[in-house]
Amino acid sequence: MAAFFDWFRWLYEATGINLTILYDAFDRQRMVAGFWTTVWLCLVCIALSVVIGVVGAWLQGSSLKWTRRAVQGFIALFRDTPPLVQIYFFYFGLGALLPRVPNAYGIPEPVLTNVQWAIISLSLFAGAFNIEIFRSGIEAVPRATVEAAEALGYSRLRAYVHVVLPLAFRICLPALNNNLVNLVKTTTLAYAIAVPEMLYVAKQIWSDATNVPEMMVFLLLAYVFLVGCVVWVMGRIERRLKVPGIGL
Amino acid sequence: MRRSLIALAALAAAALPAAASADVLDKVKERGTLVVGVKTDYKPFGFRDPSGAIIGIEPDLAADVAKKLGVKLELVSVVSANRMEFLRQGKIDLMIATMSDKPERRKVVQVIEPLYYSDAVNVMLSDKVKVTKWEQLKGAKLCGTTGAFYNKDVATQYGPEIISFDGSEKPLIALQQGNCIGYLYDQTFIAGKLLDAEWKGYHMPLPGIMETPWAMAVAPGEDRFAKLMSDLTKEWMKTGRIVELEKKWGVKPTEYSERMYKEYKGS
Amino acid sequence: MSGGRILPVILPPGARGATGGPWRAPTLRARHGAVLVLALLLAVGAAEAAAEPGRPSILGTLWRWTPLLLEGFVFNIAISLLAMAIGTVAGLAVGLGLISPNPGVRGVSWCLTQLFRNAPWLVLLFFVMFLLPFEFRVGGVTIPFPGWIKATLGFALPVMANTAEIVRGAIQSIPYGQWEAAESLAFSRRRTLWTIILPQCVKRMLPPWMNLYSLVAMATVQASVVGVTEMLTLVSEVHAAEGGRPELLAPLYGYALLCFFLYCYPIGRLTARLERRFQVRI
Numbered sequence: 001m002a003a004f005f006d007w008f009r010w011l012y013e014a015t016g017i018n019l020t021i022l023y024d025a026f027d028r029q030r031m032v033a034g035f036w037t038t039v040w041l042c043l044v045c046i047a048l049s050v051v052i053g054v055v056g057a058w059l060q061g062s063s064l065k066w067t068r069r070a071v072q073g074f075i076a077l078f079r080d081t082p083p084l085v086q087i088y089f090f091y092f093g094l095g096a097l098l099p100r101v102p103n104a105y106g107i108p109e110p111v112l113t114n115v116q117w118a119i120i121s122l123s124l125f126a127g128a129f130n131i132e133i134f135r136s137g138i139e140a141v142p143r144a145t146v147e148a149a150e151a152l153g154y155s156r157l158r159a160y161v162h163v164v165l166p167l168a169f170r171i172c173l174p175a176l177n178n179n180l181v182n183l184v185k186t187t188t189l190a191y192a193i194a195v196p197e198m199l200y201v202a203k204q205i206w207s208d209a210t211n212v213p214e215m216m217v218f219l220l221l222a223y224v225f226l227v228g229c230v231v232w233v234m235g236r237i238e239r240r241l242k243v244p245g246i247g248l
Numbered sequence: 249m250r251r252s253l254i255a256l257a258a259l260a261a262a263a264l265p266a267a268a269s270a271d272v273l274d275k276v277k278e279r280g281t282l283v284v285g286v287k288t289d290y291k292p293f294g295f296r297d298p299s300g301a302i303i304g305i306e307p308d309l310a311a312d313v314a315k316k317l318g319v320k321l322e323l324v325s326v327v328s329a330n331r332m333e334f335l336r337q338g339k340i341d342l343m344i345a346t347m348s349d350k351p352e353r354r355k356v357v358q359v360i361e362p363l364y365y366s367d368a369v370n371v372m373l374s375d376k377v378k379v380t381k382w383e384q385l386k387g388a389k390l391c392g393t394t395g396a397f398y399n400k401d402v403a404t405q406y407g408p409e410i411i412s413f414d415g416s417e418k419p420l421i422a423l424q425q426g427n428c429i430g431y432l433y434d435q436t437f438i439a440g441k442l443l444d445a446e447w448k449g450y451h452m453p454l455p456g457i458m459e460t461p462w463a464m465a466v467a468p469g470e471d472r473f474a475k476l477m478s479d480l481t482k483e484w485m486k487t488g489r490i491v492e493l494e495k496k497w498g499v500k501p502t503e504y505s506e507r508m509y510k511e512y513k514g515s
Numbered sequence: 516m517s518g519g520r521i522l523p524v525i526l527p528p529g530a531r532g533a534t535g536g537p538w539r540a541p542t543l544r545a546r547h548g549a550v551l552v553l554a555l556l557l558a559v560g561a562a563e564a565a566a567e568p569g570r571p572s573i574l575g576t577l578w579r580w581t582p583l584l585l586e587g588f589v590f591n592i593a594i595s596l597l598a599m600a601i602g603t604v605a606g607l608a609v610g611l612g613l614i615s616p617n618p619g620v621r622g623v624s625w626c627l628t629q630l631f632r633n634a635p636w637l638v639l640l641f642f643v644m645f646l647l648p649f650e651f652r653v654g655g656v657t658i659p660f661p662g663w664i665k666a667t668l669g670f671a672l673p674v675m676a677n678t679a680e681i682v683r684g685a686i687q688s689i690p691y692g693q694w695e696a697a698e699s700l701a702f703s704r705r706r707t708l709w710t711i712i713l714p715q716c717v718k719r720m721l722p723p724w725m726n727l728y729s730l731v732a733m734a735t736v737q738a739s740v741v742g743v744t745e746m747l748t749l750v751s752e753v754h755a756a757e758g759g760r761p762e763l764l765a766p767l768y769g770y771a772l773l774c775f776f777l778y779c780y781p782i783g784r785l786t787a788r789l790e791r792r793f794q795v796r797i
Contacts, residue, residue, distance in 0.1 A: 026404055080779035081772045082733035084740075085747065089772060092418070093765030095425055105388075106376045109426045114411070185635035192740065194391075194411045194422075199637065204412065207329050207395040210356055212645045219638050220630075227633040289755050296756045300583045300749075325752075330742045333645050339662060414740065417755045424761050446758060 018211035021218065027205050034201030035222065041118065041187045041197055042226070046180055048123035053130025060135055071131065078128035084189050086125060091117045091193045118190035126183040133179060137172030138164060170241055177234040181227050188223075198222060272341050272470045273317075282319050284310035285326035285340035289415045290437060292497035293346055305493045306344040309364075309464075312489070313342065316480055327415050328395030332356050335467050342466055342477070346434065349463040350397050357465040360477045364464055364490065366504035368456030369398045372423070372438040373430040375449050382406045382454055391419035391428040398458050402432060440499060461504070485512035573766050580753045587746035588774045594663060594745070595732040598670035602731075603724070605671065606678025611708075613683040624679065631676035636669075636734050643669035644741040663745075666738040670731055681723045685716035722790040729779045729786075736771075746771055 009023040020027040060071045078086070091114060100108035112120070141164050149159040191200040202215045276282050286306045287294035294304040302323045314321035324340050331345045335357050347353070349363055371390060379385060385408040392399050392412035403410050411428055413419045416437065423431045431438070435456045441447050464481070466473050484490055490505045612624030631639065643665050689712050697707040739747035750767050757763055 026400065076780055076783070077776065080729065080733075080783055081775050082736045084736050085768055085771050085775065088747075089765065089768040092421055092425075093768045095427075096761050096764060100426055103426075103429075105374070105429055107374050107426055107429055114422075114427065181633065185633070188635040188637040189737070191637070192414075194413050196411075199635075199641075203329065203394055204399070208397070208400045210332065210352065212333065216638070216642050216646065220634050220642065223635050223638060224630065224633050288752055291755070296752050298579065298756060300752075325742070325744055325748070327742060330644075334742070337648055415751065417751050421761060421764065444758075446760075 017214060018209055019214055019218075020205055020209045020211060021215075027209075030196070030201050031198070031205070034196055034198045037115075037195065038187055038197040038226065041115075041122070041190060041195070042184050042230075044119050045122045045126060045183055045187065048119065049126035049130050049180075049183060050176075052123060052127025053134045056127065056131030057134035057138060060131060061138070075128045075131055078125050079132075083121070083125045083186055084192060087118065087121045087189055087193055090121045114193045115190075115195050118187075118193060118195045122183065122186060122190065125186065126179060129179045129182075130176065133172045133175045134168065136175070137168035140171045141167045167243075170243060173234070173238050173241070177231065177238070180234065181230055184227055184230055185223065271472055272338075272467060273473045273476070276317060276319055276341055280319050281322045282310070282314045282317055283322045283324055283339070283341045284313070285324045285331055285334050285343045285345050286310060287327070287345050288325040289327070289417045290346055292440060292499060293437075305490075305497050305499075306346070308493055308496075309344055309484070309489075310342070312484070313477070313480060316476075328393055329414060330395075332465075335465060338467060342464065342473075344464045346437075347463055347465065348397055348434075348460040350460070353397075353463075353465075356468070358468050358470060358474050359463040359465050360474055360481055362478070362481055362485065362508070363461035364481055364484065365462040366459065366502065367462060368435040368459040369402070369432070370435040370438050370452050370456045371430045371432045371454055372441065372447070372450050372452055373454075374423075375451055377429050379453060382457065385430075388430070389428040390430045390432045391422045392432045393419055396433065397460075399432070401458065408432075436499065436502065443498075482512060485509060488513070573763060576757060576763065577766060577770055584746060584749055584753065584770065585774075587744070587749040588771075590663070591735040591738075591745050592732065592778065594667050594670065594735045594738065594743075595728070598667045598674055598735075599728050599731055601667070602671040602674025603678050605675040607682055609675060610679035610682025610686075613679055614686055616704075628676045628679045631672045632680065634673075636673055637737050637740065639672050640666060640669040640737055640741050643672070662741070662743045663738070666735075666741065666743045669738075669741075670734060674727060674731055677727050678724065681720050681727070682716070684723075685719040686712055688719060689715055718793045722786050722793065725782060725786040725789070729782045732779055732782075733775060736775075746774070 005023045005028075008019045012018045012023070021031040022028060056071050056074070059067055062068055095110055095112065095117065098110050098112060100110050103109040145163060145167065146159060149163040150156075154163065187197060188199045190197055191203070194200065198219060202219050206212045206215045284307075286302060286304070288296055288302055290304070292304050294302060294306045297303050302325065307323055310323060311321055324334070326334055326340070326343065326345050328345075328347075331340075331343050331347060332353065334340045335343045343357070344364075346365075346367075348367070349359055353359070371385070373379070377388075382402075383406055385406055388408045390402075390408045390410050392410040393416050394412045394414050396412075399410050399412060402408065410432060411419075411422065413422065416433065419428075419431050419433075420441075422428055435452070438452055442450060442452060464477060466477065485508045488509045491501045491509050494501045494505060609624045609627055612620045613628065615621050615624070644662070647665050647668070648660065686708075693711060694707060697711050702711070735745065736747040738745050739751075750771055754760075754763055754767055
């Protein structure tokens, strides 16, 4: 293994291609940690945003006018403002208003860390899009299908659970797919509040070693790989759930 | 934006054919403007006034250079993470941006000798943190600035966890909000901050480490410009210009700048 | 919503309650905007109360810096419009390449689309920023290539890839029978595309294209990360110039949010309306 890593040091000396993430133990460690931080950030945010989407879409179908309006306002606010400013607003703006607990040094420390703020703001951002997606999926279920279920004596709830939701989920899978890919790409913004994900680590490394081109190519490949993984998993789900005649 | 308008004007101006082997000095003269990269978040070395103009010690030095060349001055805001790239690409002609002189940087840009300033690395800590040795910071969360050369050295030598942001404004906010216990940065900068009433509850108990001179830089291969800058720097040392600017902007003159003044005064 | 109710299907059409007809998003009106502004003022007020007395008021500070901040915002909009224009033209070409009968052209277009659609915008931006030169020399003529133009190109790349997908999707959504009908009328492939298929596509492409635009407009703040002086850069510089008061941060970032909201929300509403108008219900 050591010989393998040393080969890259030789590569640097011989050709100038400086892949410190392979031969320098410190850089290697932080890049591996950065990769897993990105993966973890993606997984947590995907799960939370889907939950927000389902709950929001359900609330939006509520018969209470103000509930619907509140959800609509939430969507508008998060869809129509830049996610980067949202992250700054949350971390620097709202972070100042949070209660604090003293840490080991007796310094009051905010209850939420930068990683937690990143998760919150990214999930809310992607969640706002998911609400719209789930809502349009529910809307796209043909009325006739619901009426047929009702004619068969389904209650509203049971028709919703057994007929509308399964169909709606299949209809909105492509759009959901798109949004989740987007979410994976948006996690790079967490870099701005020093969450040690891949872009952050890459930037630290290239400021130390001035190997910008190498790190850039590495980053592009890494993200294309991650997005590829999401697309592949979503494609499997899509195929597994396929019902002839429904969905696109 | 003003700068984009200038850029558009430059675009129009560039339609005129330029000499094939023009170096940056010729280009500056032809353009009529010298573009200098300076910091905008490093009070008092470079910061903005309410009209948006960039002012401070380094902008003043840049103005001296422009005056010497007899051209207009344009200041570009740079941060540690992009200043060398900007210089290499020619986005700026000259960099006076609190850059420490390091061997690997000399490979990338051309450093002006003599070095115009010097500074050490230190950490601004909350009064509640009582430490006397750098080793005691092991495992502690320190805020930092992306692109500072010592981040990796301090992290590997003394073992604190460094959370770095772009520029110096954001790490300070993070420090105030308690996201880290201290801010690892240039000693001069911290000393300047500690004079401010805003930073009453903070101190700088540790000895400065890794003292490194600061370097102005030009793009590699610009020997003529480098020579001119080198002469100008010597003149600054001789006339005590740097000490004078330190006083003008309320900084206690550093040991380095006073020593250089003494050394060159007689020459 | 329990099962004990009368089944809605036996009610007359008008009496089916809120869930009867197709669902409509409640429209936000001017008064909702007023609520938003009020919320901002309240936040400012709260911050004001937390601030020490004897300092300039927060509203006053915001007002004093408004010309500079709005100048920055206008610059953001300019970048987004330019990026959109460049990206759309390139995207149209790549999109047509995606359905080209030539497998080589198709392959290249596919690679371009996939690469630029799936790479994070911020990474593309760093890429363009750091790896493109600052100026070009074409036959002795120096063409400067400042940061904001590079950032614009950095945004144009993902726009290109997304537009290409939109174009391909719209063209493929036109029933294939139309191609065949045109062919039987002796239309060439090019004429069919330009005079029959694409005019119909415009309607279908417009809503997703406008969505894309609002994404680009919001993404322009990322240029601050790579050293272009735009609104977000100015926000932090203003904060620094005001002595770094922590209570100023929420109002300043809130101000930036408000600017973008006021710009992007109407675009979003318009898009939704167009979408509904052009919708084909099954």
